[in-house]
Amino acid sequence: MMTHLSVWAQSDSLIFRQLANQIMLHGNCYDDLRYLCKKIGNRISGSESCLKAINWGAETLTQAGADKVWLQPAEVPYWVRGAESLKVRLPNEKEWRSIRMLSIGNSEGTNGQILEAPIVMVEDYAALKRLTNDEIRGKIIFFNHRFPQEIINSFEAYGKAGSYRWTAPNIASSRGALAVIIRSLSTGDDDEPHTGSMRYADSVRKIPAVAIGNHSADRLEEACNKGVVKAQLQSHCTMRGTKMSFNVIGELKGSDYPNQLVVVGGHLDSWDVGEGAQDDGAGIVQSIEVLRTFKALKIRPKRTLRVVLFTNEENGLRGGIAYADSSKAHNEHPIFALESDAGGFSPRGFSMSMPLAKRKYLQSYRQLFLPYGVYDFEQHGSGADISPLEKMGVPCAELMPDPQRYFDYHHTANDVFEIVNHRELKLGAVVMSQLVYLITQYGL
Amino acid sequence: MMTHLSVWAQSDSLIFRQLANQIMLHGNCYDDLRYLCKKIGNRISGSESCLKAINWGAETLTQAGADKVWLQPAEVPYWVRGAESLKVRLPNEKEWRSIRMLSIGNSEGTNGQILEAPIVMVEDYAALKRLTNDEIRGKIIFFNHRFPQEIINSFEAYGKAGSYRWTAPNIASSRGALAVIIRSLSTGDDDEPHTGSMRYADSVRKIPAVAIGNHSADRLEEACNKGVVKAQLQSHCTMRGTKMSFNVIGELKGSDYPNQLVVVGGHLDSWDVGEGAQDDGAGIVQSIEVLRTFKALKIRPKRTLRVVLFTNEENGLRGGIAYADSSKAHNEHPIFALESDAGGFSPRGFSMSMPLAKRKYLQSYRQLFLPYGVYDFEQHGSGADISPLEKMGVPCAELMPDPQRYFDYHHTANDVFEIVNHRELKLGAVVMSQLVYLITQYGL
Numbered sequence: 001m002m003t004h005l006s007v008w009a010q011s012d013s014l015i016f017r018q019l020a021n022q023i024m025l026h027g028n029c030y031d032d033l034r035y036l037c038k039k040i041g042n043r044i045s046g047s048e049s050c051l052k053a054i055n056w057g058a059e060t061l062t063q064a065g066a067d068k069v070w071l072q073p074a075e076v077p078y079w080v081r082g083a084e085s086l087k088v089r090l091p092n093e094k095e096w097r098s099i100r101m102l103s104i105g106n107s108e109g110t111n112g113q114i115l116e117a118p119i120v121m122v123e124d125y126a127a128l129k130r131l132t133n134d135e136i137r138g139k140i141i142f143f144n145h146r147f148p149q150e151i152i153n154s155f156e157a158y159g160k161a162g163s164y165r166w167t168a169p170n171i172a173s174s175r176g177a178l179a180v181i182i183r184s185l186s187t188g189d190d191d192e193p194h195t196g197s198m199r200y201a202d203s204v205r206k207i208p209a210v211a212i213g214n215h216s217a218d219r220l221e222e223a224c225n226k227g228v229v230k231a232q233l234q235s236h237c238t239m240r241g242t243k244m245s246f247n248v249i250g251e252l253k254g255s256d257y258p259n260q261l262v263v264v265g266g267h268l269d270s271w272d273v274g275e276g277a278q279d280d281g282a283g284i285v286q287s288i289e290v291l292r293t294f295k296a297l298k299i300r301p302k303r304t305l306r307v308v309l310f311t312n313e314e315n316g317l318r319g320g321i322a323y324a325d326s327s328k329a330h331n332e333h334p335i336f337a338l339e340s341d342a343g344g345f346s347p348r349g350f351s352m353s354m355p356l357a358k359r360k361y362l363q364s365y366r367q368l369f370l371p372y373g374v375y376d377f378e379q380h381g382s383g384a385d386i387s388p389l390e391k392m393g394v395p396c397a398e399l400m401p402d403p404q405r406y407f408d409y410h411h412t413a414n415d416v417f418e419i420v421n422h423r424e425l426k427l428g429a430v431v432m433s434q435l436v437y438l439i440t441q442y443g444l
Numbered sequence: 445m446m447t448h449l450s451v452w453a454q455s456d457s458l459i460f461r462q463l464a465n466q467i468m469l470h471g472n473c474y475d476d477l478r479y480l481c482k483k484i485g486n487r488i489s490g491s492e493s494c495l496k497a498i499n500w501g502a503e504t505l506t507q508a509g510a511d512k513v514w515l516q517p518a519e520v521p522y523w524v525r526g527a528e529s530l531k532v533r534l535p536n537e538k539e540w541r542s543i544r545m546l547s548i549g550n551s552e553g554t555n556g557q558i559l560e561a562p563i564v565m566v567e568d569y570a571a572l573k574r575l576t577n578d579e580i581r582g583k584i585i586f587f588n589h590r591f592p593q594e595i596i597n598s599f600e601a602y603g604k605a606g607s608y609r610w611t612a613p614n615i616a617s618s619r620g621a622l623a624v625i626i627r628s629l630s631t632g633d634d635d636e637p638h639t640g641s642m643r644y645a646d647s648v649r650k651i652p653a654v655a656i657g658n659h660s661a662d663r664l665e666e667a668c669n670k671g672v673v674k675a676q677l678q679s680h681c682t683m684r685g686t687k688m689s690f691n692v693i694g695e696l697k698g699s700d701y702p703n704q705l706v707v708v709g710g711h712l713d714s715w716d717v718g719e720g721a722q723d724d725g726a727g728i729v730q731s732i733e734v735l736r737t738f739k740a741l742k743i744r745p746k747r748t749l750r751v752v753l754f755t756n757e758e759n760g761l762r763g764g765i766a767y768a769d770s771s772k773a774h775n776e777h778p779i780f781a782l783e784s785d786a787g788g789f790s791p792r793g794f795s796m797s798m799p800l801a802k803r804k805y806l807q808s809y810r811q812l813f814l815p816y817g818v819y820d821f822e823q824h825g826s827g828a829d830i831s832p833l834e835k836m837g838v839p840c841a842e843l844m845p846d847p848q849r850y851f852d853y854h855h856t857a858n859d860v861f862e863i864v865n866h867r868e869l870k871l872g873a874v875v876m877s878q879l880v881y882l883i884t885q886y887g888l
Contacts, residue, residue: 024594030633150468152816152871189474189866346790346846348817372596373792373846375819402790402817402846404867422633423848427596 012438013368015299019433020372022293023426029285030422032060033344036285037275037417044272045312046078046243053268054246057284057309061250064288065295066307068253071246074322076312078243079106081272082236086181086210088119088220091227099216102193104165104182105271105315105411106200107209109235115140115208116232117178121224124164125171137176140231143168144183144221147214147407154187154403155342158410161185169209170201179233180209183217187407191215195271196411197315208235245269245311247319252294254304254440262440263306263337263394264290264432267313267385274415278406281417282344282425284309286399289429290436301440303335310385313341317384324388336444337396339383340432344425345401349376350435354395358444362397365438374431376400395444399432456882457812459743463877464816466737467870473729474866476504477788480729481719481861488716489756490522490687497712498690501728501753505694508732509739510751512697515690518766520756522687523550525716526680530625530654532563532664535671543660546637548609548626549715549759549855550644551653553679559584559652560676561622565668568608569615581620584675587612588627588665591658591851598631598847599786602854605629613653614645623677624653627661631851635659639715640855641759652679689713689755691763696738698748698884706884707750707781707838708734708876711757711829718859722850725861726788726869727843728753733873734880745884747779754829757785761828768832780888781840783827784876788869789845793820794879798839802888806841809882818875820844839888843876 023029036053043050054071061069084103087096103109120135121142122128128141145164151157162185169180184194191213200206210233212220223229248268254260266283270276287307294301311319327334338350352359363377382396390396401424409415467473480497487494498515505513528547531540547553564579565586566572572585589608595601606629613624628638635657644650654677656664667673692712698704710727714720731751738745755763771778782794796803807821826840834840845868853859 020596021594024596149867150465152464152468154867187867346848404790404871405865408865408867421849421852423593423598423631423852427848 015437016368016434018297019293019437020430022297023289023430023433027289027426027429028292029289029429030425032285032288033277033281033420033425034417036281037277042270042272042274042276043268044079045076045245045269045315050245050269050311054248054311057248057268060288061248061291061307064292066250066252066291069250072249072322072326074245074247074311074318075242076245076318077316078240079315080238080240082109084109084235084237087232089230090223091229096232099212100191100193101210101212102195102273103235103237104198104209104211105195106198106239107169107237108206109208109237110233112234112236114232114234115179116230119181119224119229119231121221128171133175139177140179140181141172141177142181142220142224144217146183147185147187149187154407158185158407165196165211166198169198169207170204173204173207177207179207182209182211184211184213185407186214188214192412192414194411195273208233247311247323248309249306250291251304251306252291252301254302255300256302258304259333260303260443261306261332261334262303262436263308263334263386264436265308265310265385266340267311267319268309269311269314271314271411273413275417277415277417277420278343278409279411279415280313280341282420283340286340286344286425286429286432290433293433299437303440303443305436305440313385320385320388324392327389328392334389334394336439337386337389337394338432338435339386340399340428341383341385342399342403343401343406344420344428345405346424347374347399347401347428347431349374349379349400350397351379351381351400352377352397353380353382353390358395361444369431369434372427372431399428401428459881460812460878462741463737463881464874466741467733467874467877471733471870471873472736473733473873474869476729476732477721477725477864477869478861480725481721486714486716486718486720487712488523489520489689489713489759494689494713494755498692501692501712504732505692505735505751508736510694510696510735513694516693516766516770518689518691518755518762519686520689520762521760522684523759524682524684526553528553528679528681531676533674534667535673540676543656544635544637545654545656546639546717547679547681548642548653548655549639550642550683551613551681552650553652553681554677556678556680558676558678559623560674563625563668563673563675565665572615577620583621584623584625585616585621586625586664586668588661590627591629591631593631598851602629602851609640609655610642613642613651614648617648617651621651623651626653626655628655628657629851630658632658636856636858638855639717652677691755691767692753693750694735695748695750696735696745698746699744700746702748703777704747704887705750705776705778706747706880707752707778707830708880709752709754709829710784711755711763712753713755713758715758715855717857719861721859721861721864722787722853723855723859724757724785726864726872727784730784730788730869730873730876734877737877743881747884747887749880749884757829764829764832768836771833772836778833778838780883781830781833781838782876782879783830784843784872785827785829786843786847787845787850788864788872789849790868791818791843791845791872791875793818793823793844794841795823795825795844796821796841797824797826797834802839813875813878816871816875843872845872
């Protein structure tokens with residue numbers, strides 16, 4: 001005799017299969033990503049190309065079949081890089097050698113001047129602490145902190161190493177350093193520098209902060225161990241006030257409970273290098289694919305499916321904040337939010353931030369997801385863009401793709417369309433559409 | 445109070461961590477793969493480069509710390525491709541257009557002659573069956589069978605579509621066709637032709653068989669739907685008798701039960717295009733890494749760890765057969781064999797062919813493997829090279845990496861070092877070393 005639950009499960013598993021067939025055979029997310037990467041390219045908040053991406057997002061959501069598409073304004077910081085270079089002179093050498101580098105996002109540059117100073121290398125904060133102020137003052141501090149490659153979940157490793165990008169400049173500045181060079185937050189066995197966000201503390205002088213690739217860091221480490229290395233840094237990056245930007249929102253109105261909102265999204269902005277393919281073009285085109293697939297299969301959700309393409313995740317989170325503020329101001333009832341912002345790799349699970357009962361309810365569907373490679377419902381956490389919703393108490397989740405390759409490409413010139421695999425990208429969209437299906441139909 | 449099992453589990457989990465740290469931080473398999481791919485390159489059985497790879501394998505196993513390394517002879521077929529081309533003339537056109545193609549491995553060519561004939565397109569065997577002999581005789585049959593992209597486990601999809609490479613030429617020949625063109629067994633959204641093995645039935649004329657990429661197949665399909673397309677095929681491929689080849693074997697003698705053998709391996713030969721990076725350079729360097737890691741961590745296995753680099757998996761399986769024959773002849777006692785021949789992607793599980801009790805025993809370690817992304821111990825099957833051992837009743841298993849990207853590259857010119865990710869490759873070696881550790885210590 002079948003229980004009610006297994007009757008559900010049977011029809012759900014058929015719908016799961018239909019969603020998968022539709023996306024794997026007829027999905028458009030890979031072609032969408034090609035367009036976003038190749039025709040628009042990278043798109044830092046406040047830039048012209050970010051506005052282009054916003055218009056493209058609105059058009060694409062409309063063509064995907066949204067009932068309604070609109071833009072939601074958000075004032076965003078506008079950081080501009082400009083030309084930049086880093087040269088070093090090794091012990092007992094006369095020539096200056098160029099090193100590939102990227103200024104860290106939000107940092108100030110040298111205002112076009114050449115900043116020349118000796119490098120002091122430290123492995124971590126503890127090593128910096130052991131130095132006297134005299135040893136630090138007037139120097140360029142090289143934080144040679146290695147990304148912990150032995151940690152299998154690279155996002156956990158990123159979390160641990162992250163402060164060497166976020167806050168090392170403040171710590172060095174407070175001790176009188178002139179600038180900071182960091183070993184990139186990178187798993188790459190290569191020389192790619194990785195940019196990303198930092199934030200100046202109010203109390204410190206805003207010193208320049210730049211990142212270099214692993215191979216350059218290895219060579220610089222070797223040189224610093226031999227004697228005094230001098231550096232010349234020249235850069236123009238600066239914060240140029242704010243600009244108007246927009247979240248793009250599209251929805252399929254729910255048939256039974258239109259006021260209950262199921263949010264799915266990623267972020268449309270990217271860093272100003274590469275094409276923002278894995279971060280987060282992938283999440284954008286997957287989110288749009290969820291709506292397109294519902295429409296293609298004529299699934300009218302019982303609750304409203306709302307796709308949000310957030311702006312300014314990378315260096316301000318103003319899009320996510322604007323969305324949550326508006327949601328609150330309009331007394332909206334979001335029952336769940338899902339983000340995809342960990343790359344378009346093969347999905348492995350969903351991390352969740354929600355009360356235990358809801359968590360257990362979603363875990364009860366684990367068997368249905370297994371044939372699609374999704375097995376891990378044990379992790380905690382959700383995405384940055386929906387974190388303001390999470391703080392308001394909305395149950396949140398994030399797609400957890402395989403984490404091995406992400407930090408080879410993250411925030412680099414190599415984050416381009418070609419590194420995204422069509423089947424992996426689509427499979428991520430499949431499992432997102434499956435989870436969203438369950439919640440639009442049965443609530444949470 | 446701790447049970448005996450949980451005491452085991454605790455120390456095992458520490459060893460698991462040590463194995464992972466060693467390989468993720470200090471492993472050499474990625475550098476080994478670079479050498480194999482870039483300095484030796486592709487290495488079809490019987491070729492000079494296959495012999496080079498065999499010598500390299502023996503040296504590398506020796507340097508990795510094997511107690512003993514030796515070569516085991518196997519007579520292998522020697523298939524040679526030579527120059528080849530395929531041109532088509534579309535309906536109402538005068539010009540011949542070149543199509544990228546690869547003859548299917550083991551197939552005979554046109555002996556350098558131009559074979560010109562009209563193309564008859566069929567979607568599958570059922571469609572071919574509906575044609576009269578007159579419609580087939582003297583024609584080139586285009587098997588336009590699509591790789592089933594909707595099947596999430598691409599190895600399952602490959603199994604279903606595989607007969608269009610393995611046996612379609614025989615079926616077409618038996619009906620009087622002159623040659624066969626197949627749509628490649630490919631998940632690729634590209635124009636790469638995929639070679640691979642076929643086998644002529646004794647009863648049929650050996651007609652040429654070639655594969656074209658998905659994009660060319662799409663265009664050819666379109667043209668065939670419009671009218672008669674003619675093809676000109678010219679090729680030189682042929683079977684040139686046999687050559688001597690060798691399995692490379694290296695071992696760490698077991699301290700307590702030296703006669704109990706735990707075999708781990710992959711295949712050293714590859715197709716004659718690309719660099720045989722995922723297929724199966726990855727499995728080779730991972731297998732060597734297992735031994736190197738035991739040695740580096742001073743783990744002396746209780747049972748003998750034997751690494752086998754098999755020859756001739758791709759077009760004859762003579763290496764696997766020679767190994768099993770020798771094992772039998774010498775009354776060896778292999779208690780377990782593990783193969784890695786599904787690519788150096790992030791590991792997800794181990795498929796197993798063994799009695800239920802042993803299967804359940806290995807499944808009981810699932811929790812220990814979970815932190816390394818390995819969760820699936822439910823699948824059945826093992827690797828081709830160890831299938832002769834499996835037939836002798838040896839418990840066998842195969843590493844199951846993420847299957848999404850494999851058939852984009854499989855048997856193509858694109859199967860090169862650059863498509864292998866260093867962390868994914870190493871993580872595969874980690875979980876292989878963990879499984880091998882358990883079995884060398886506790887038996888099976």
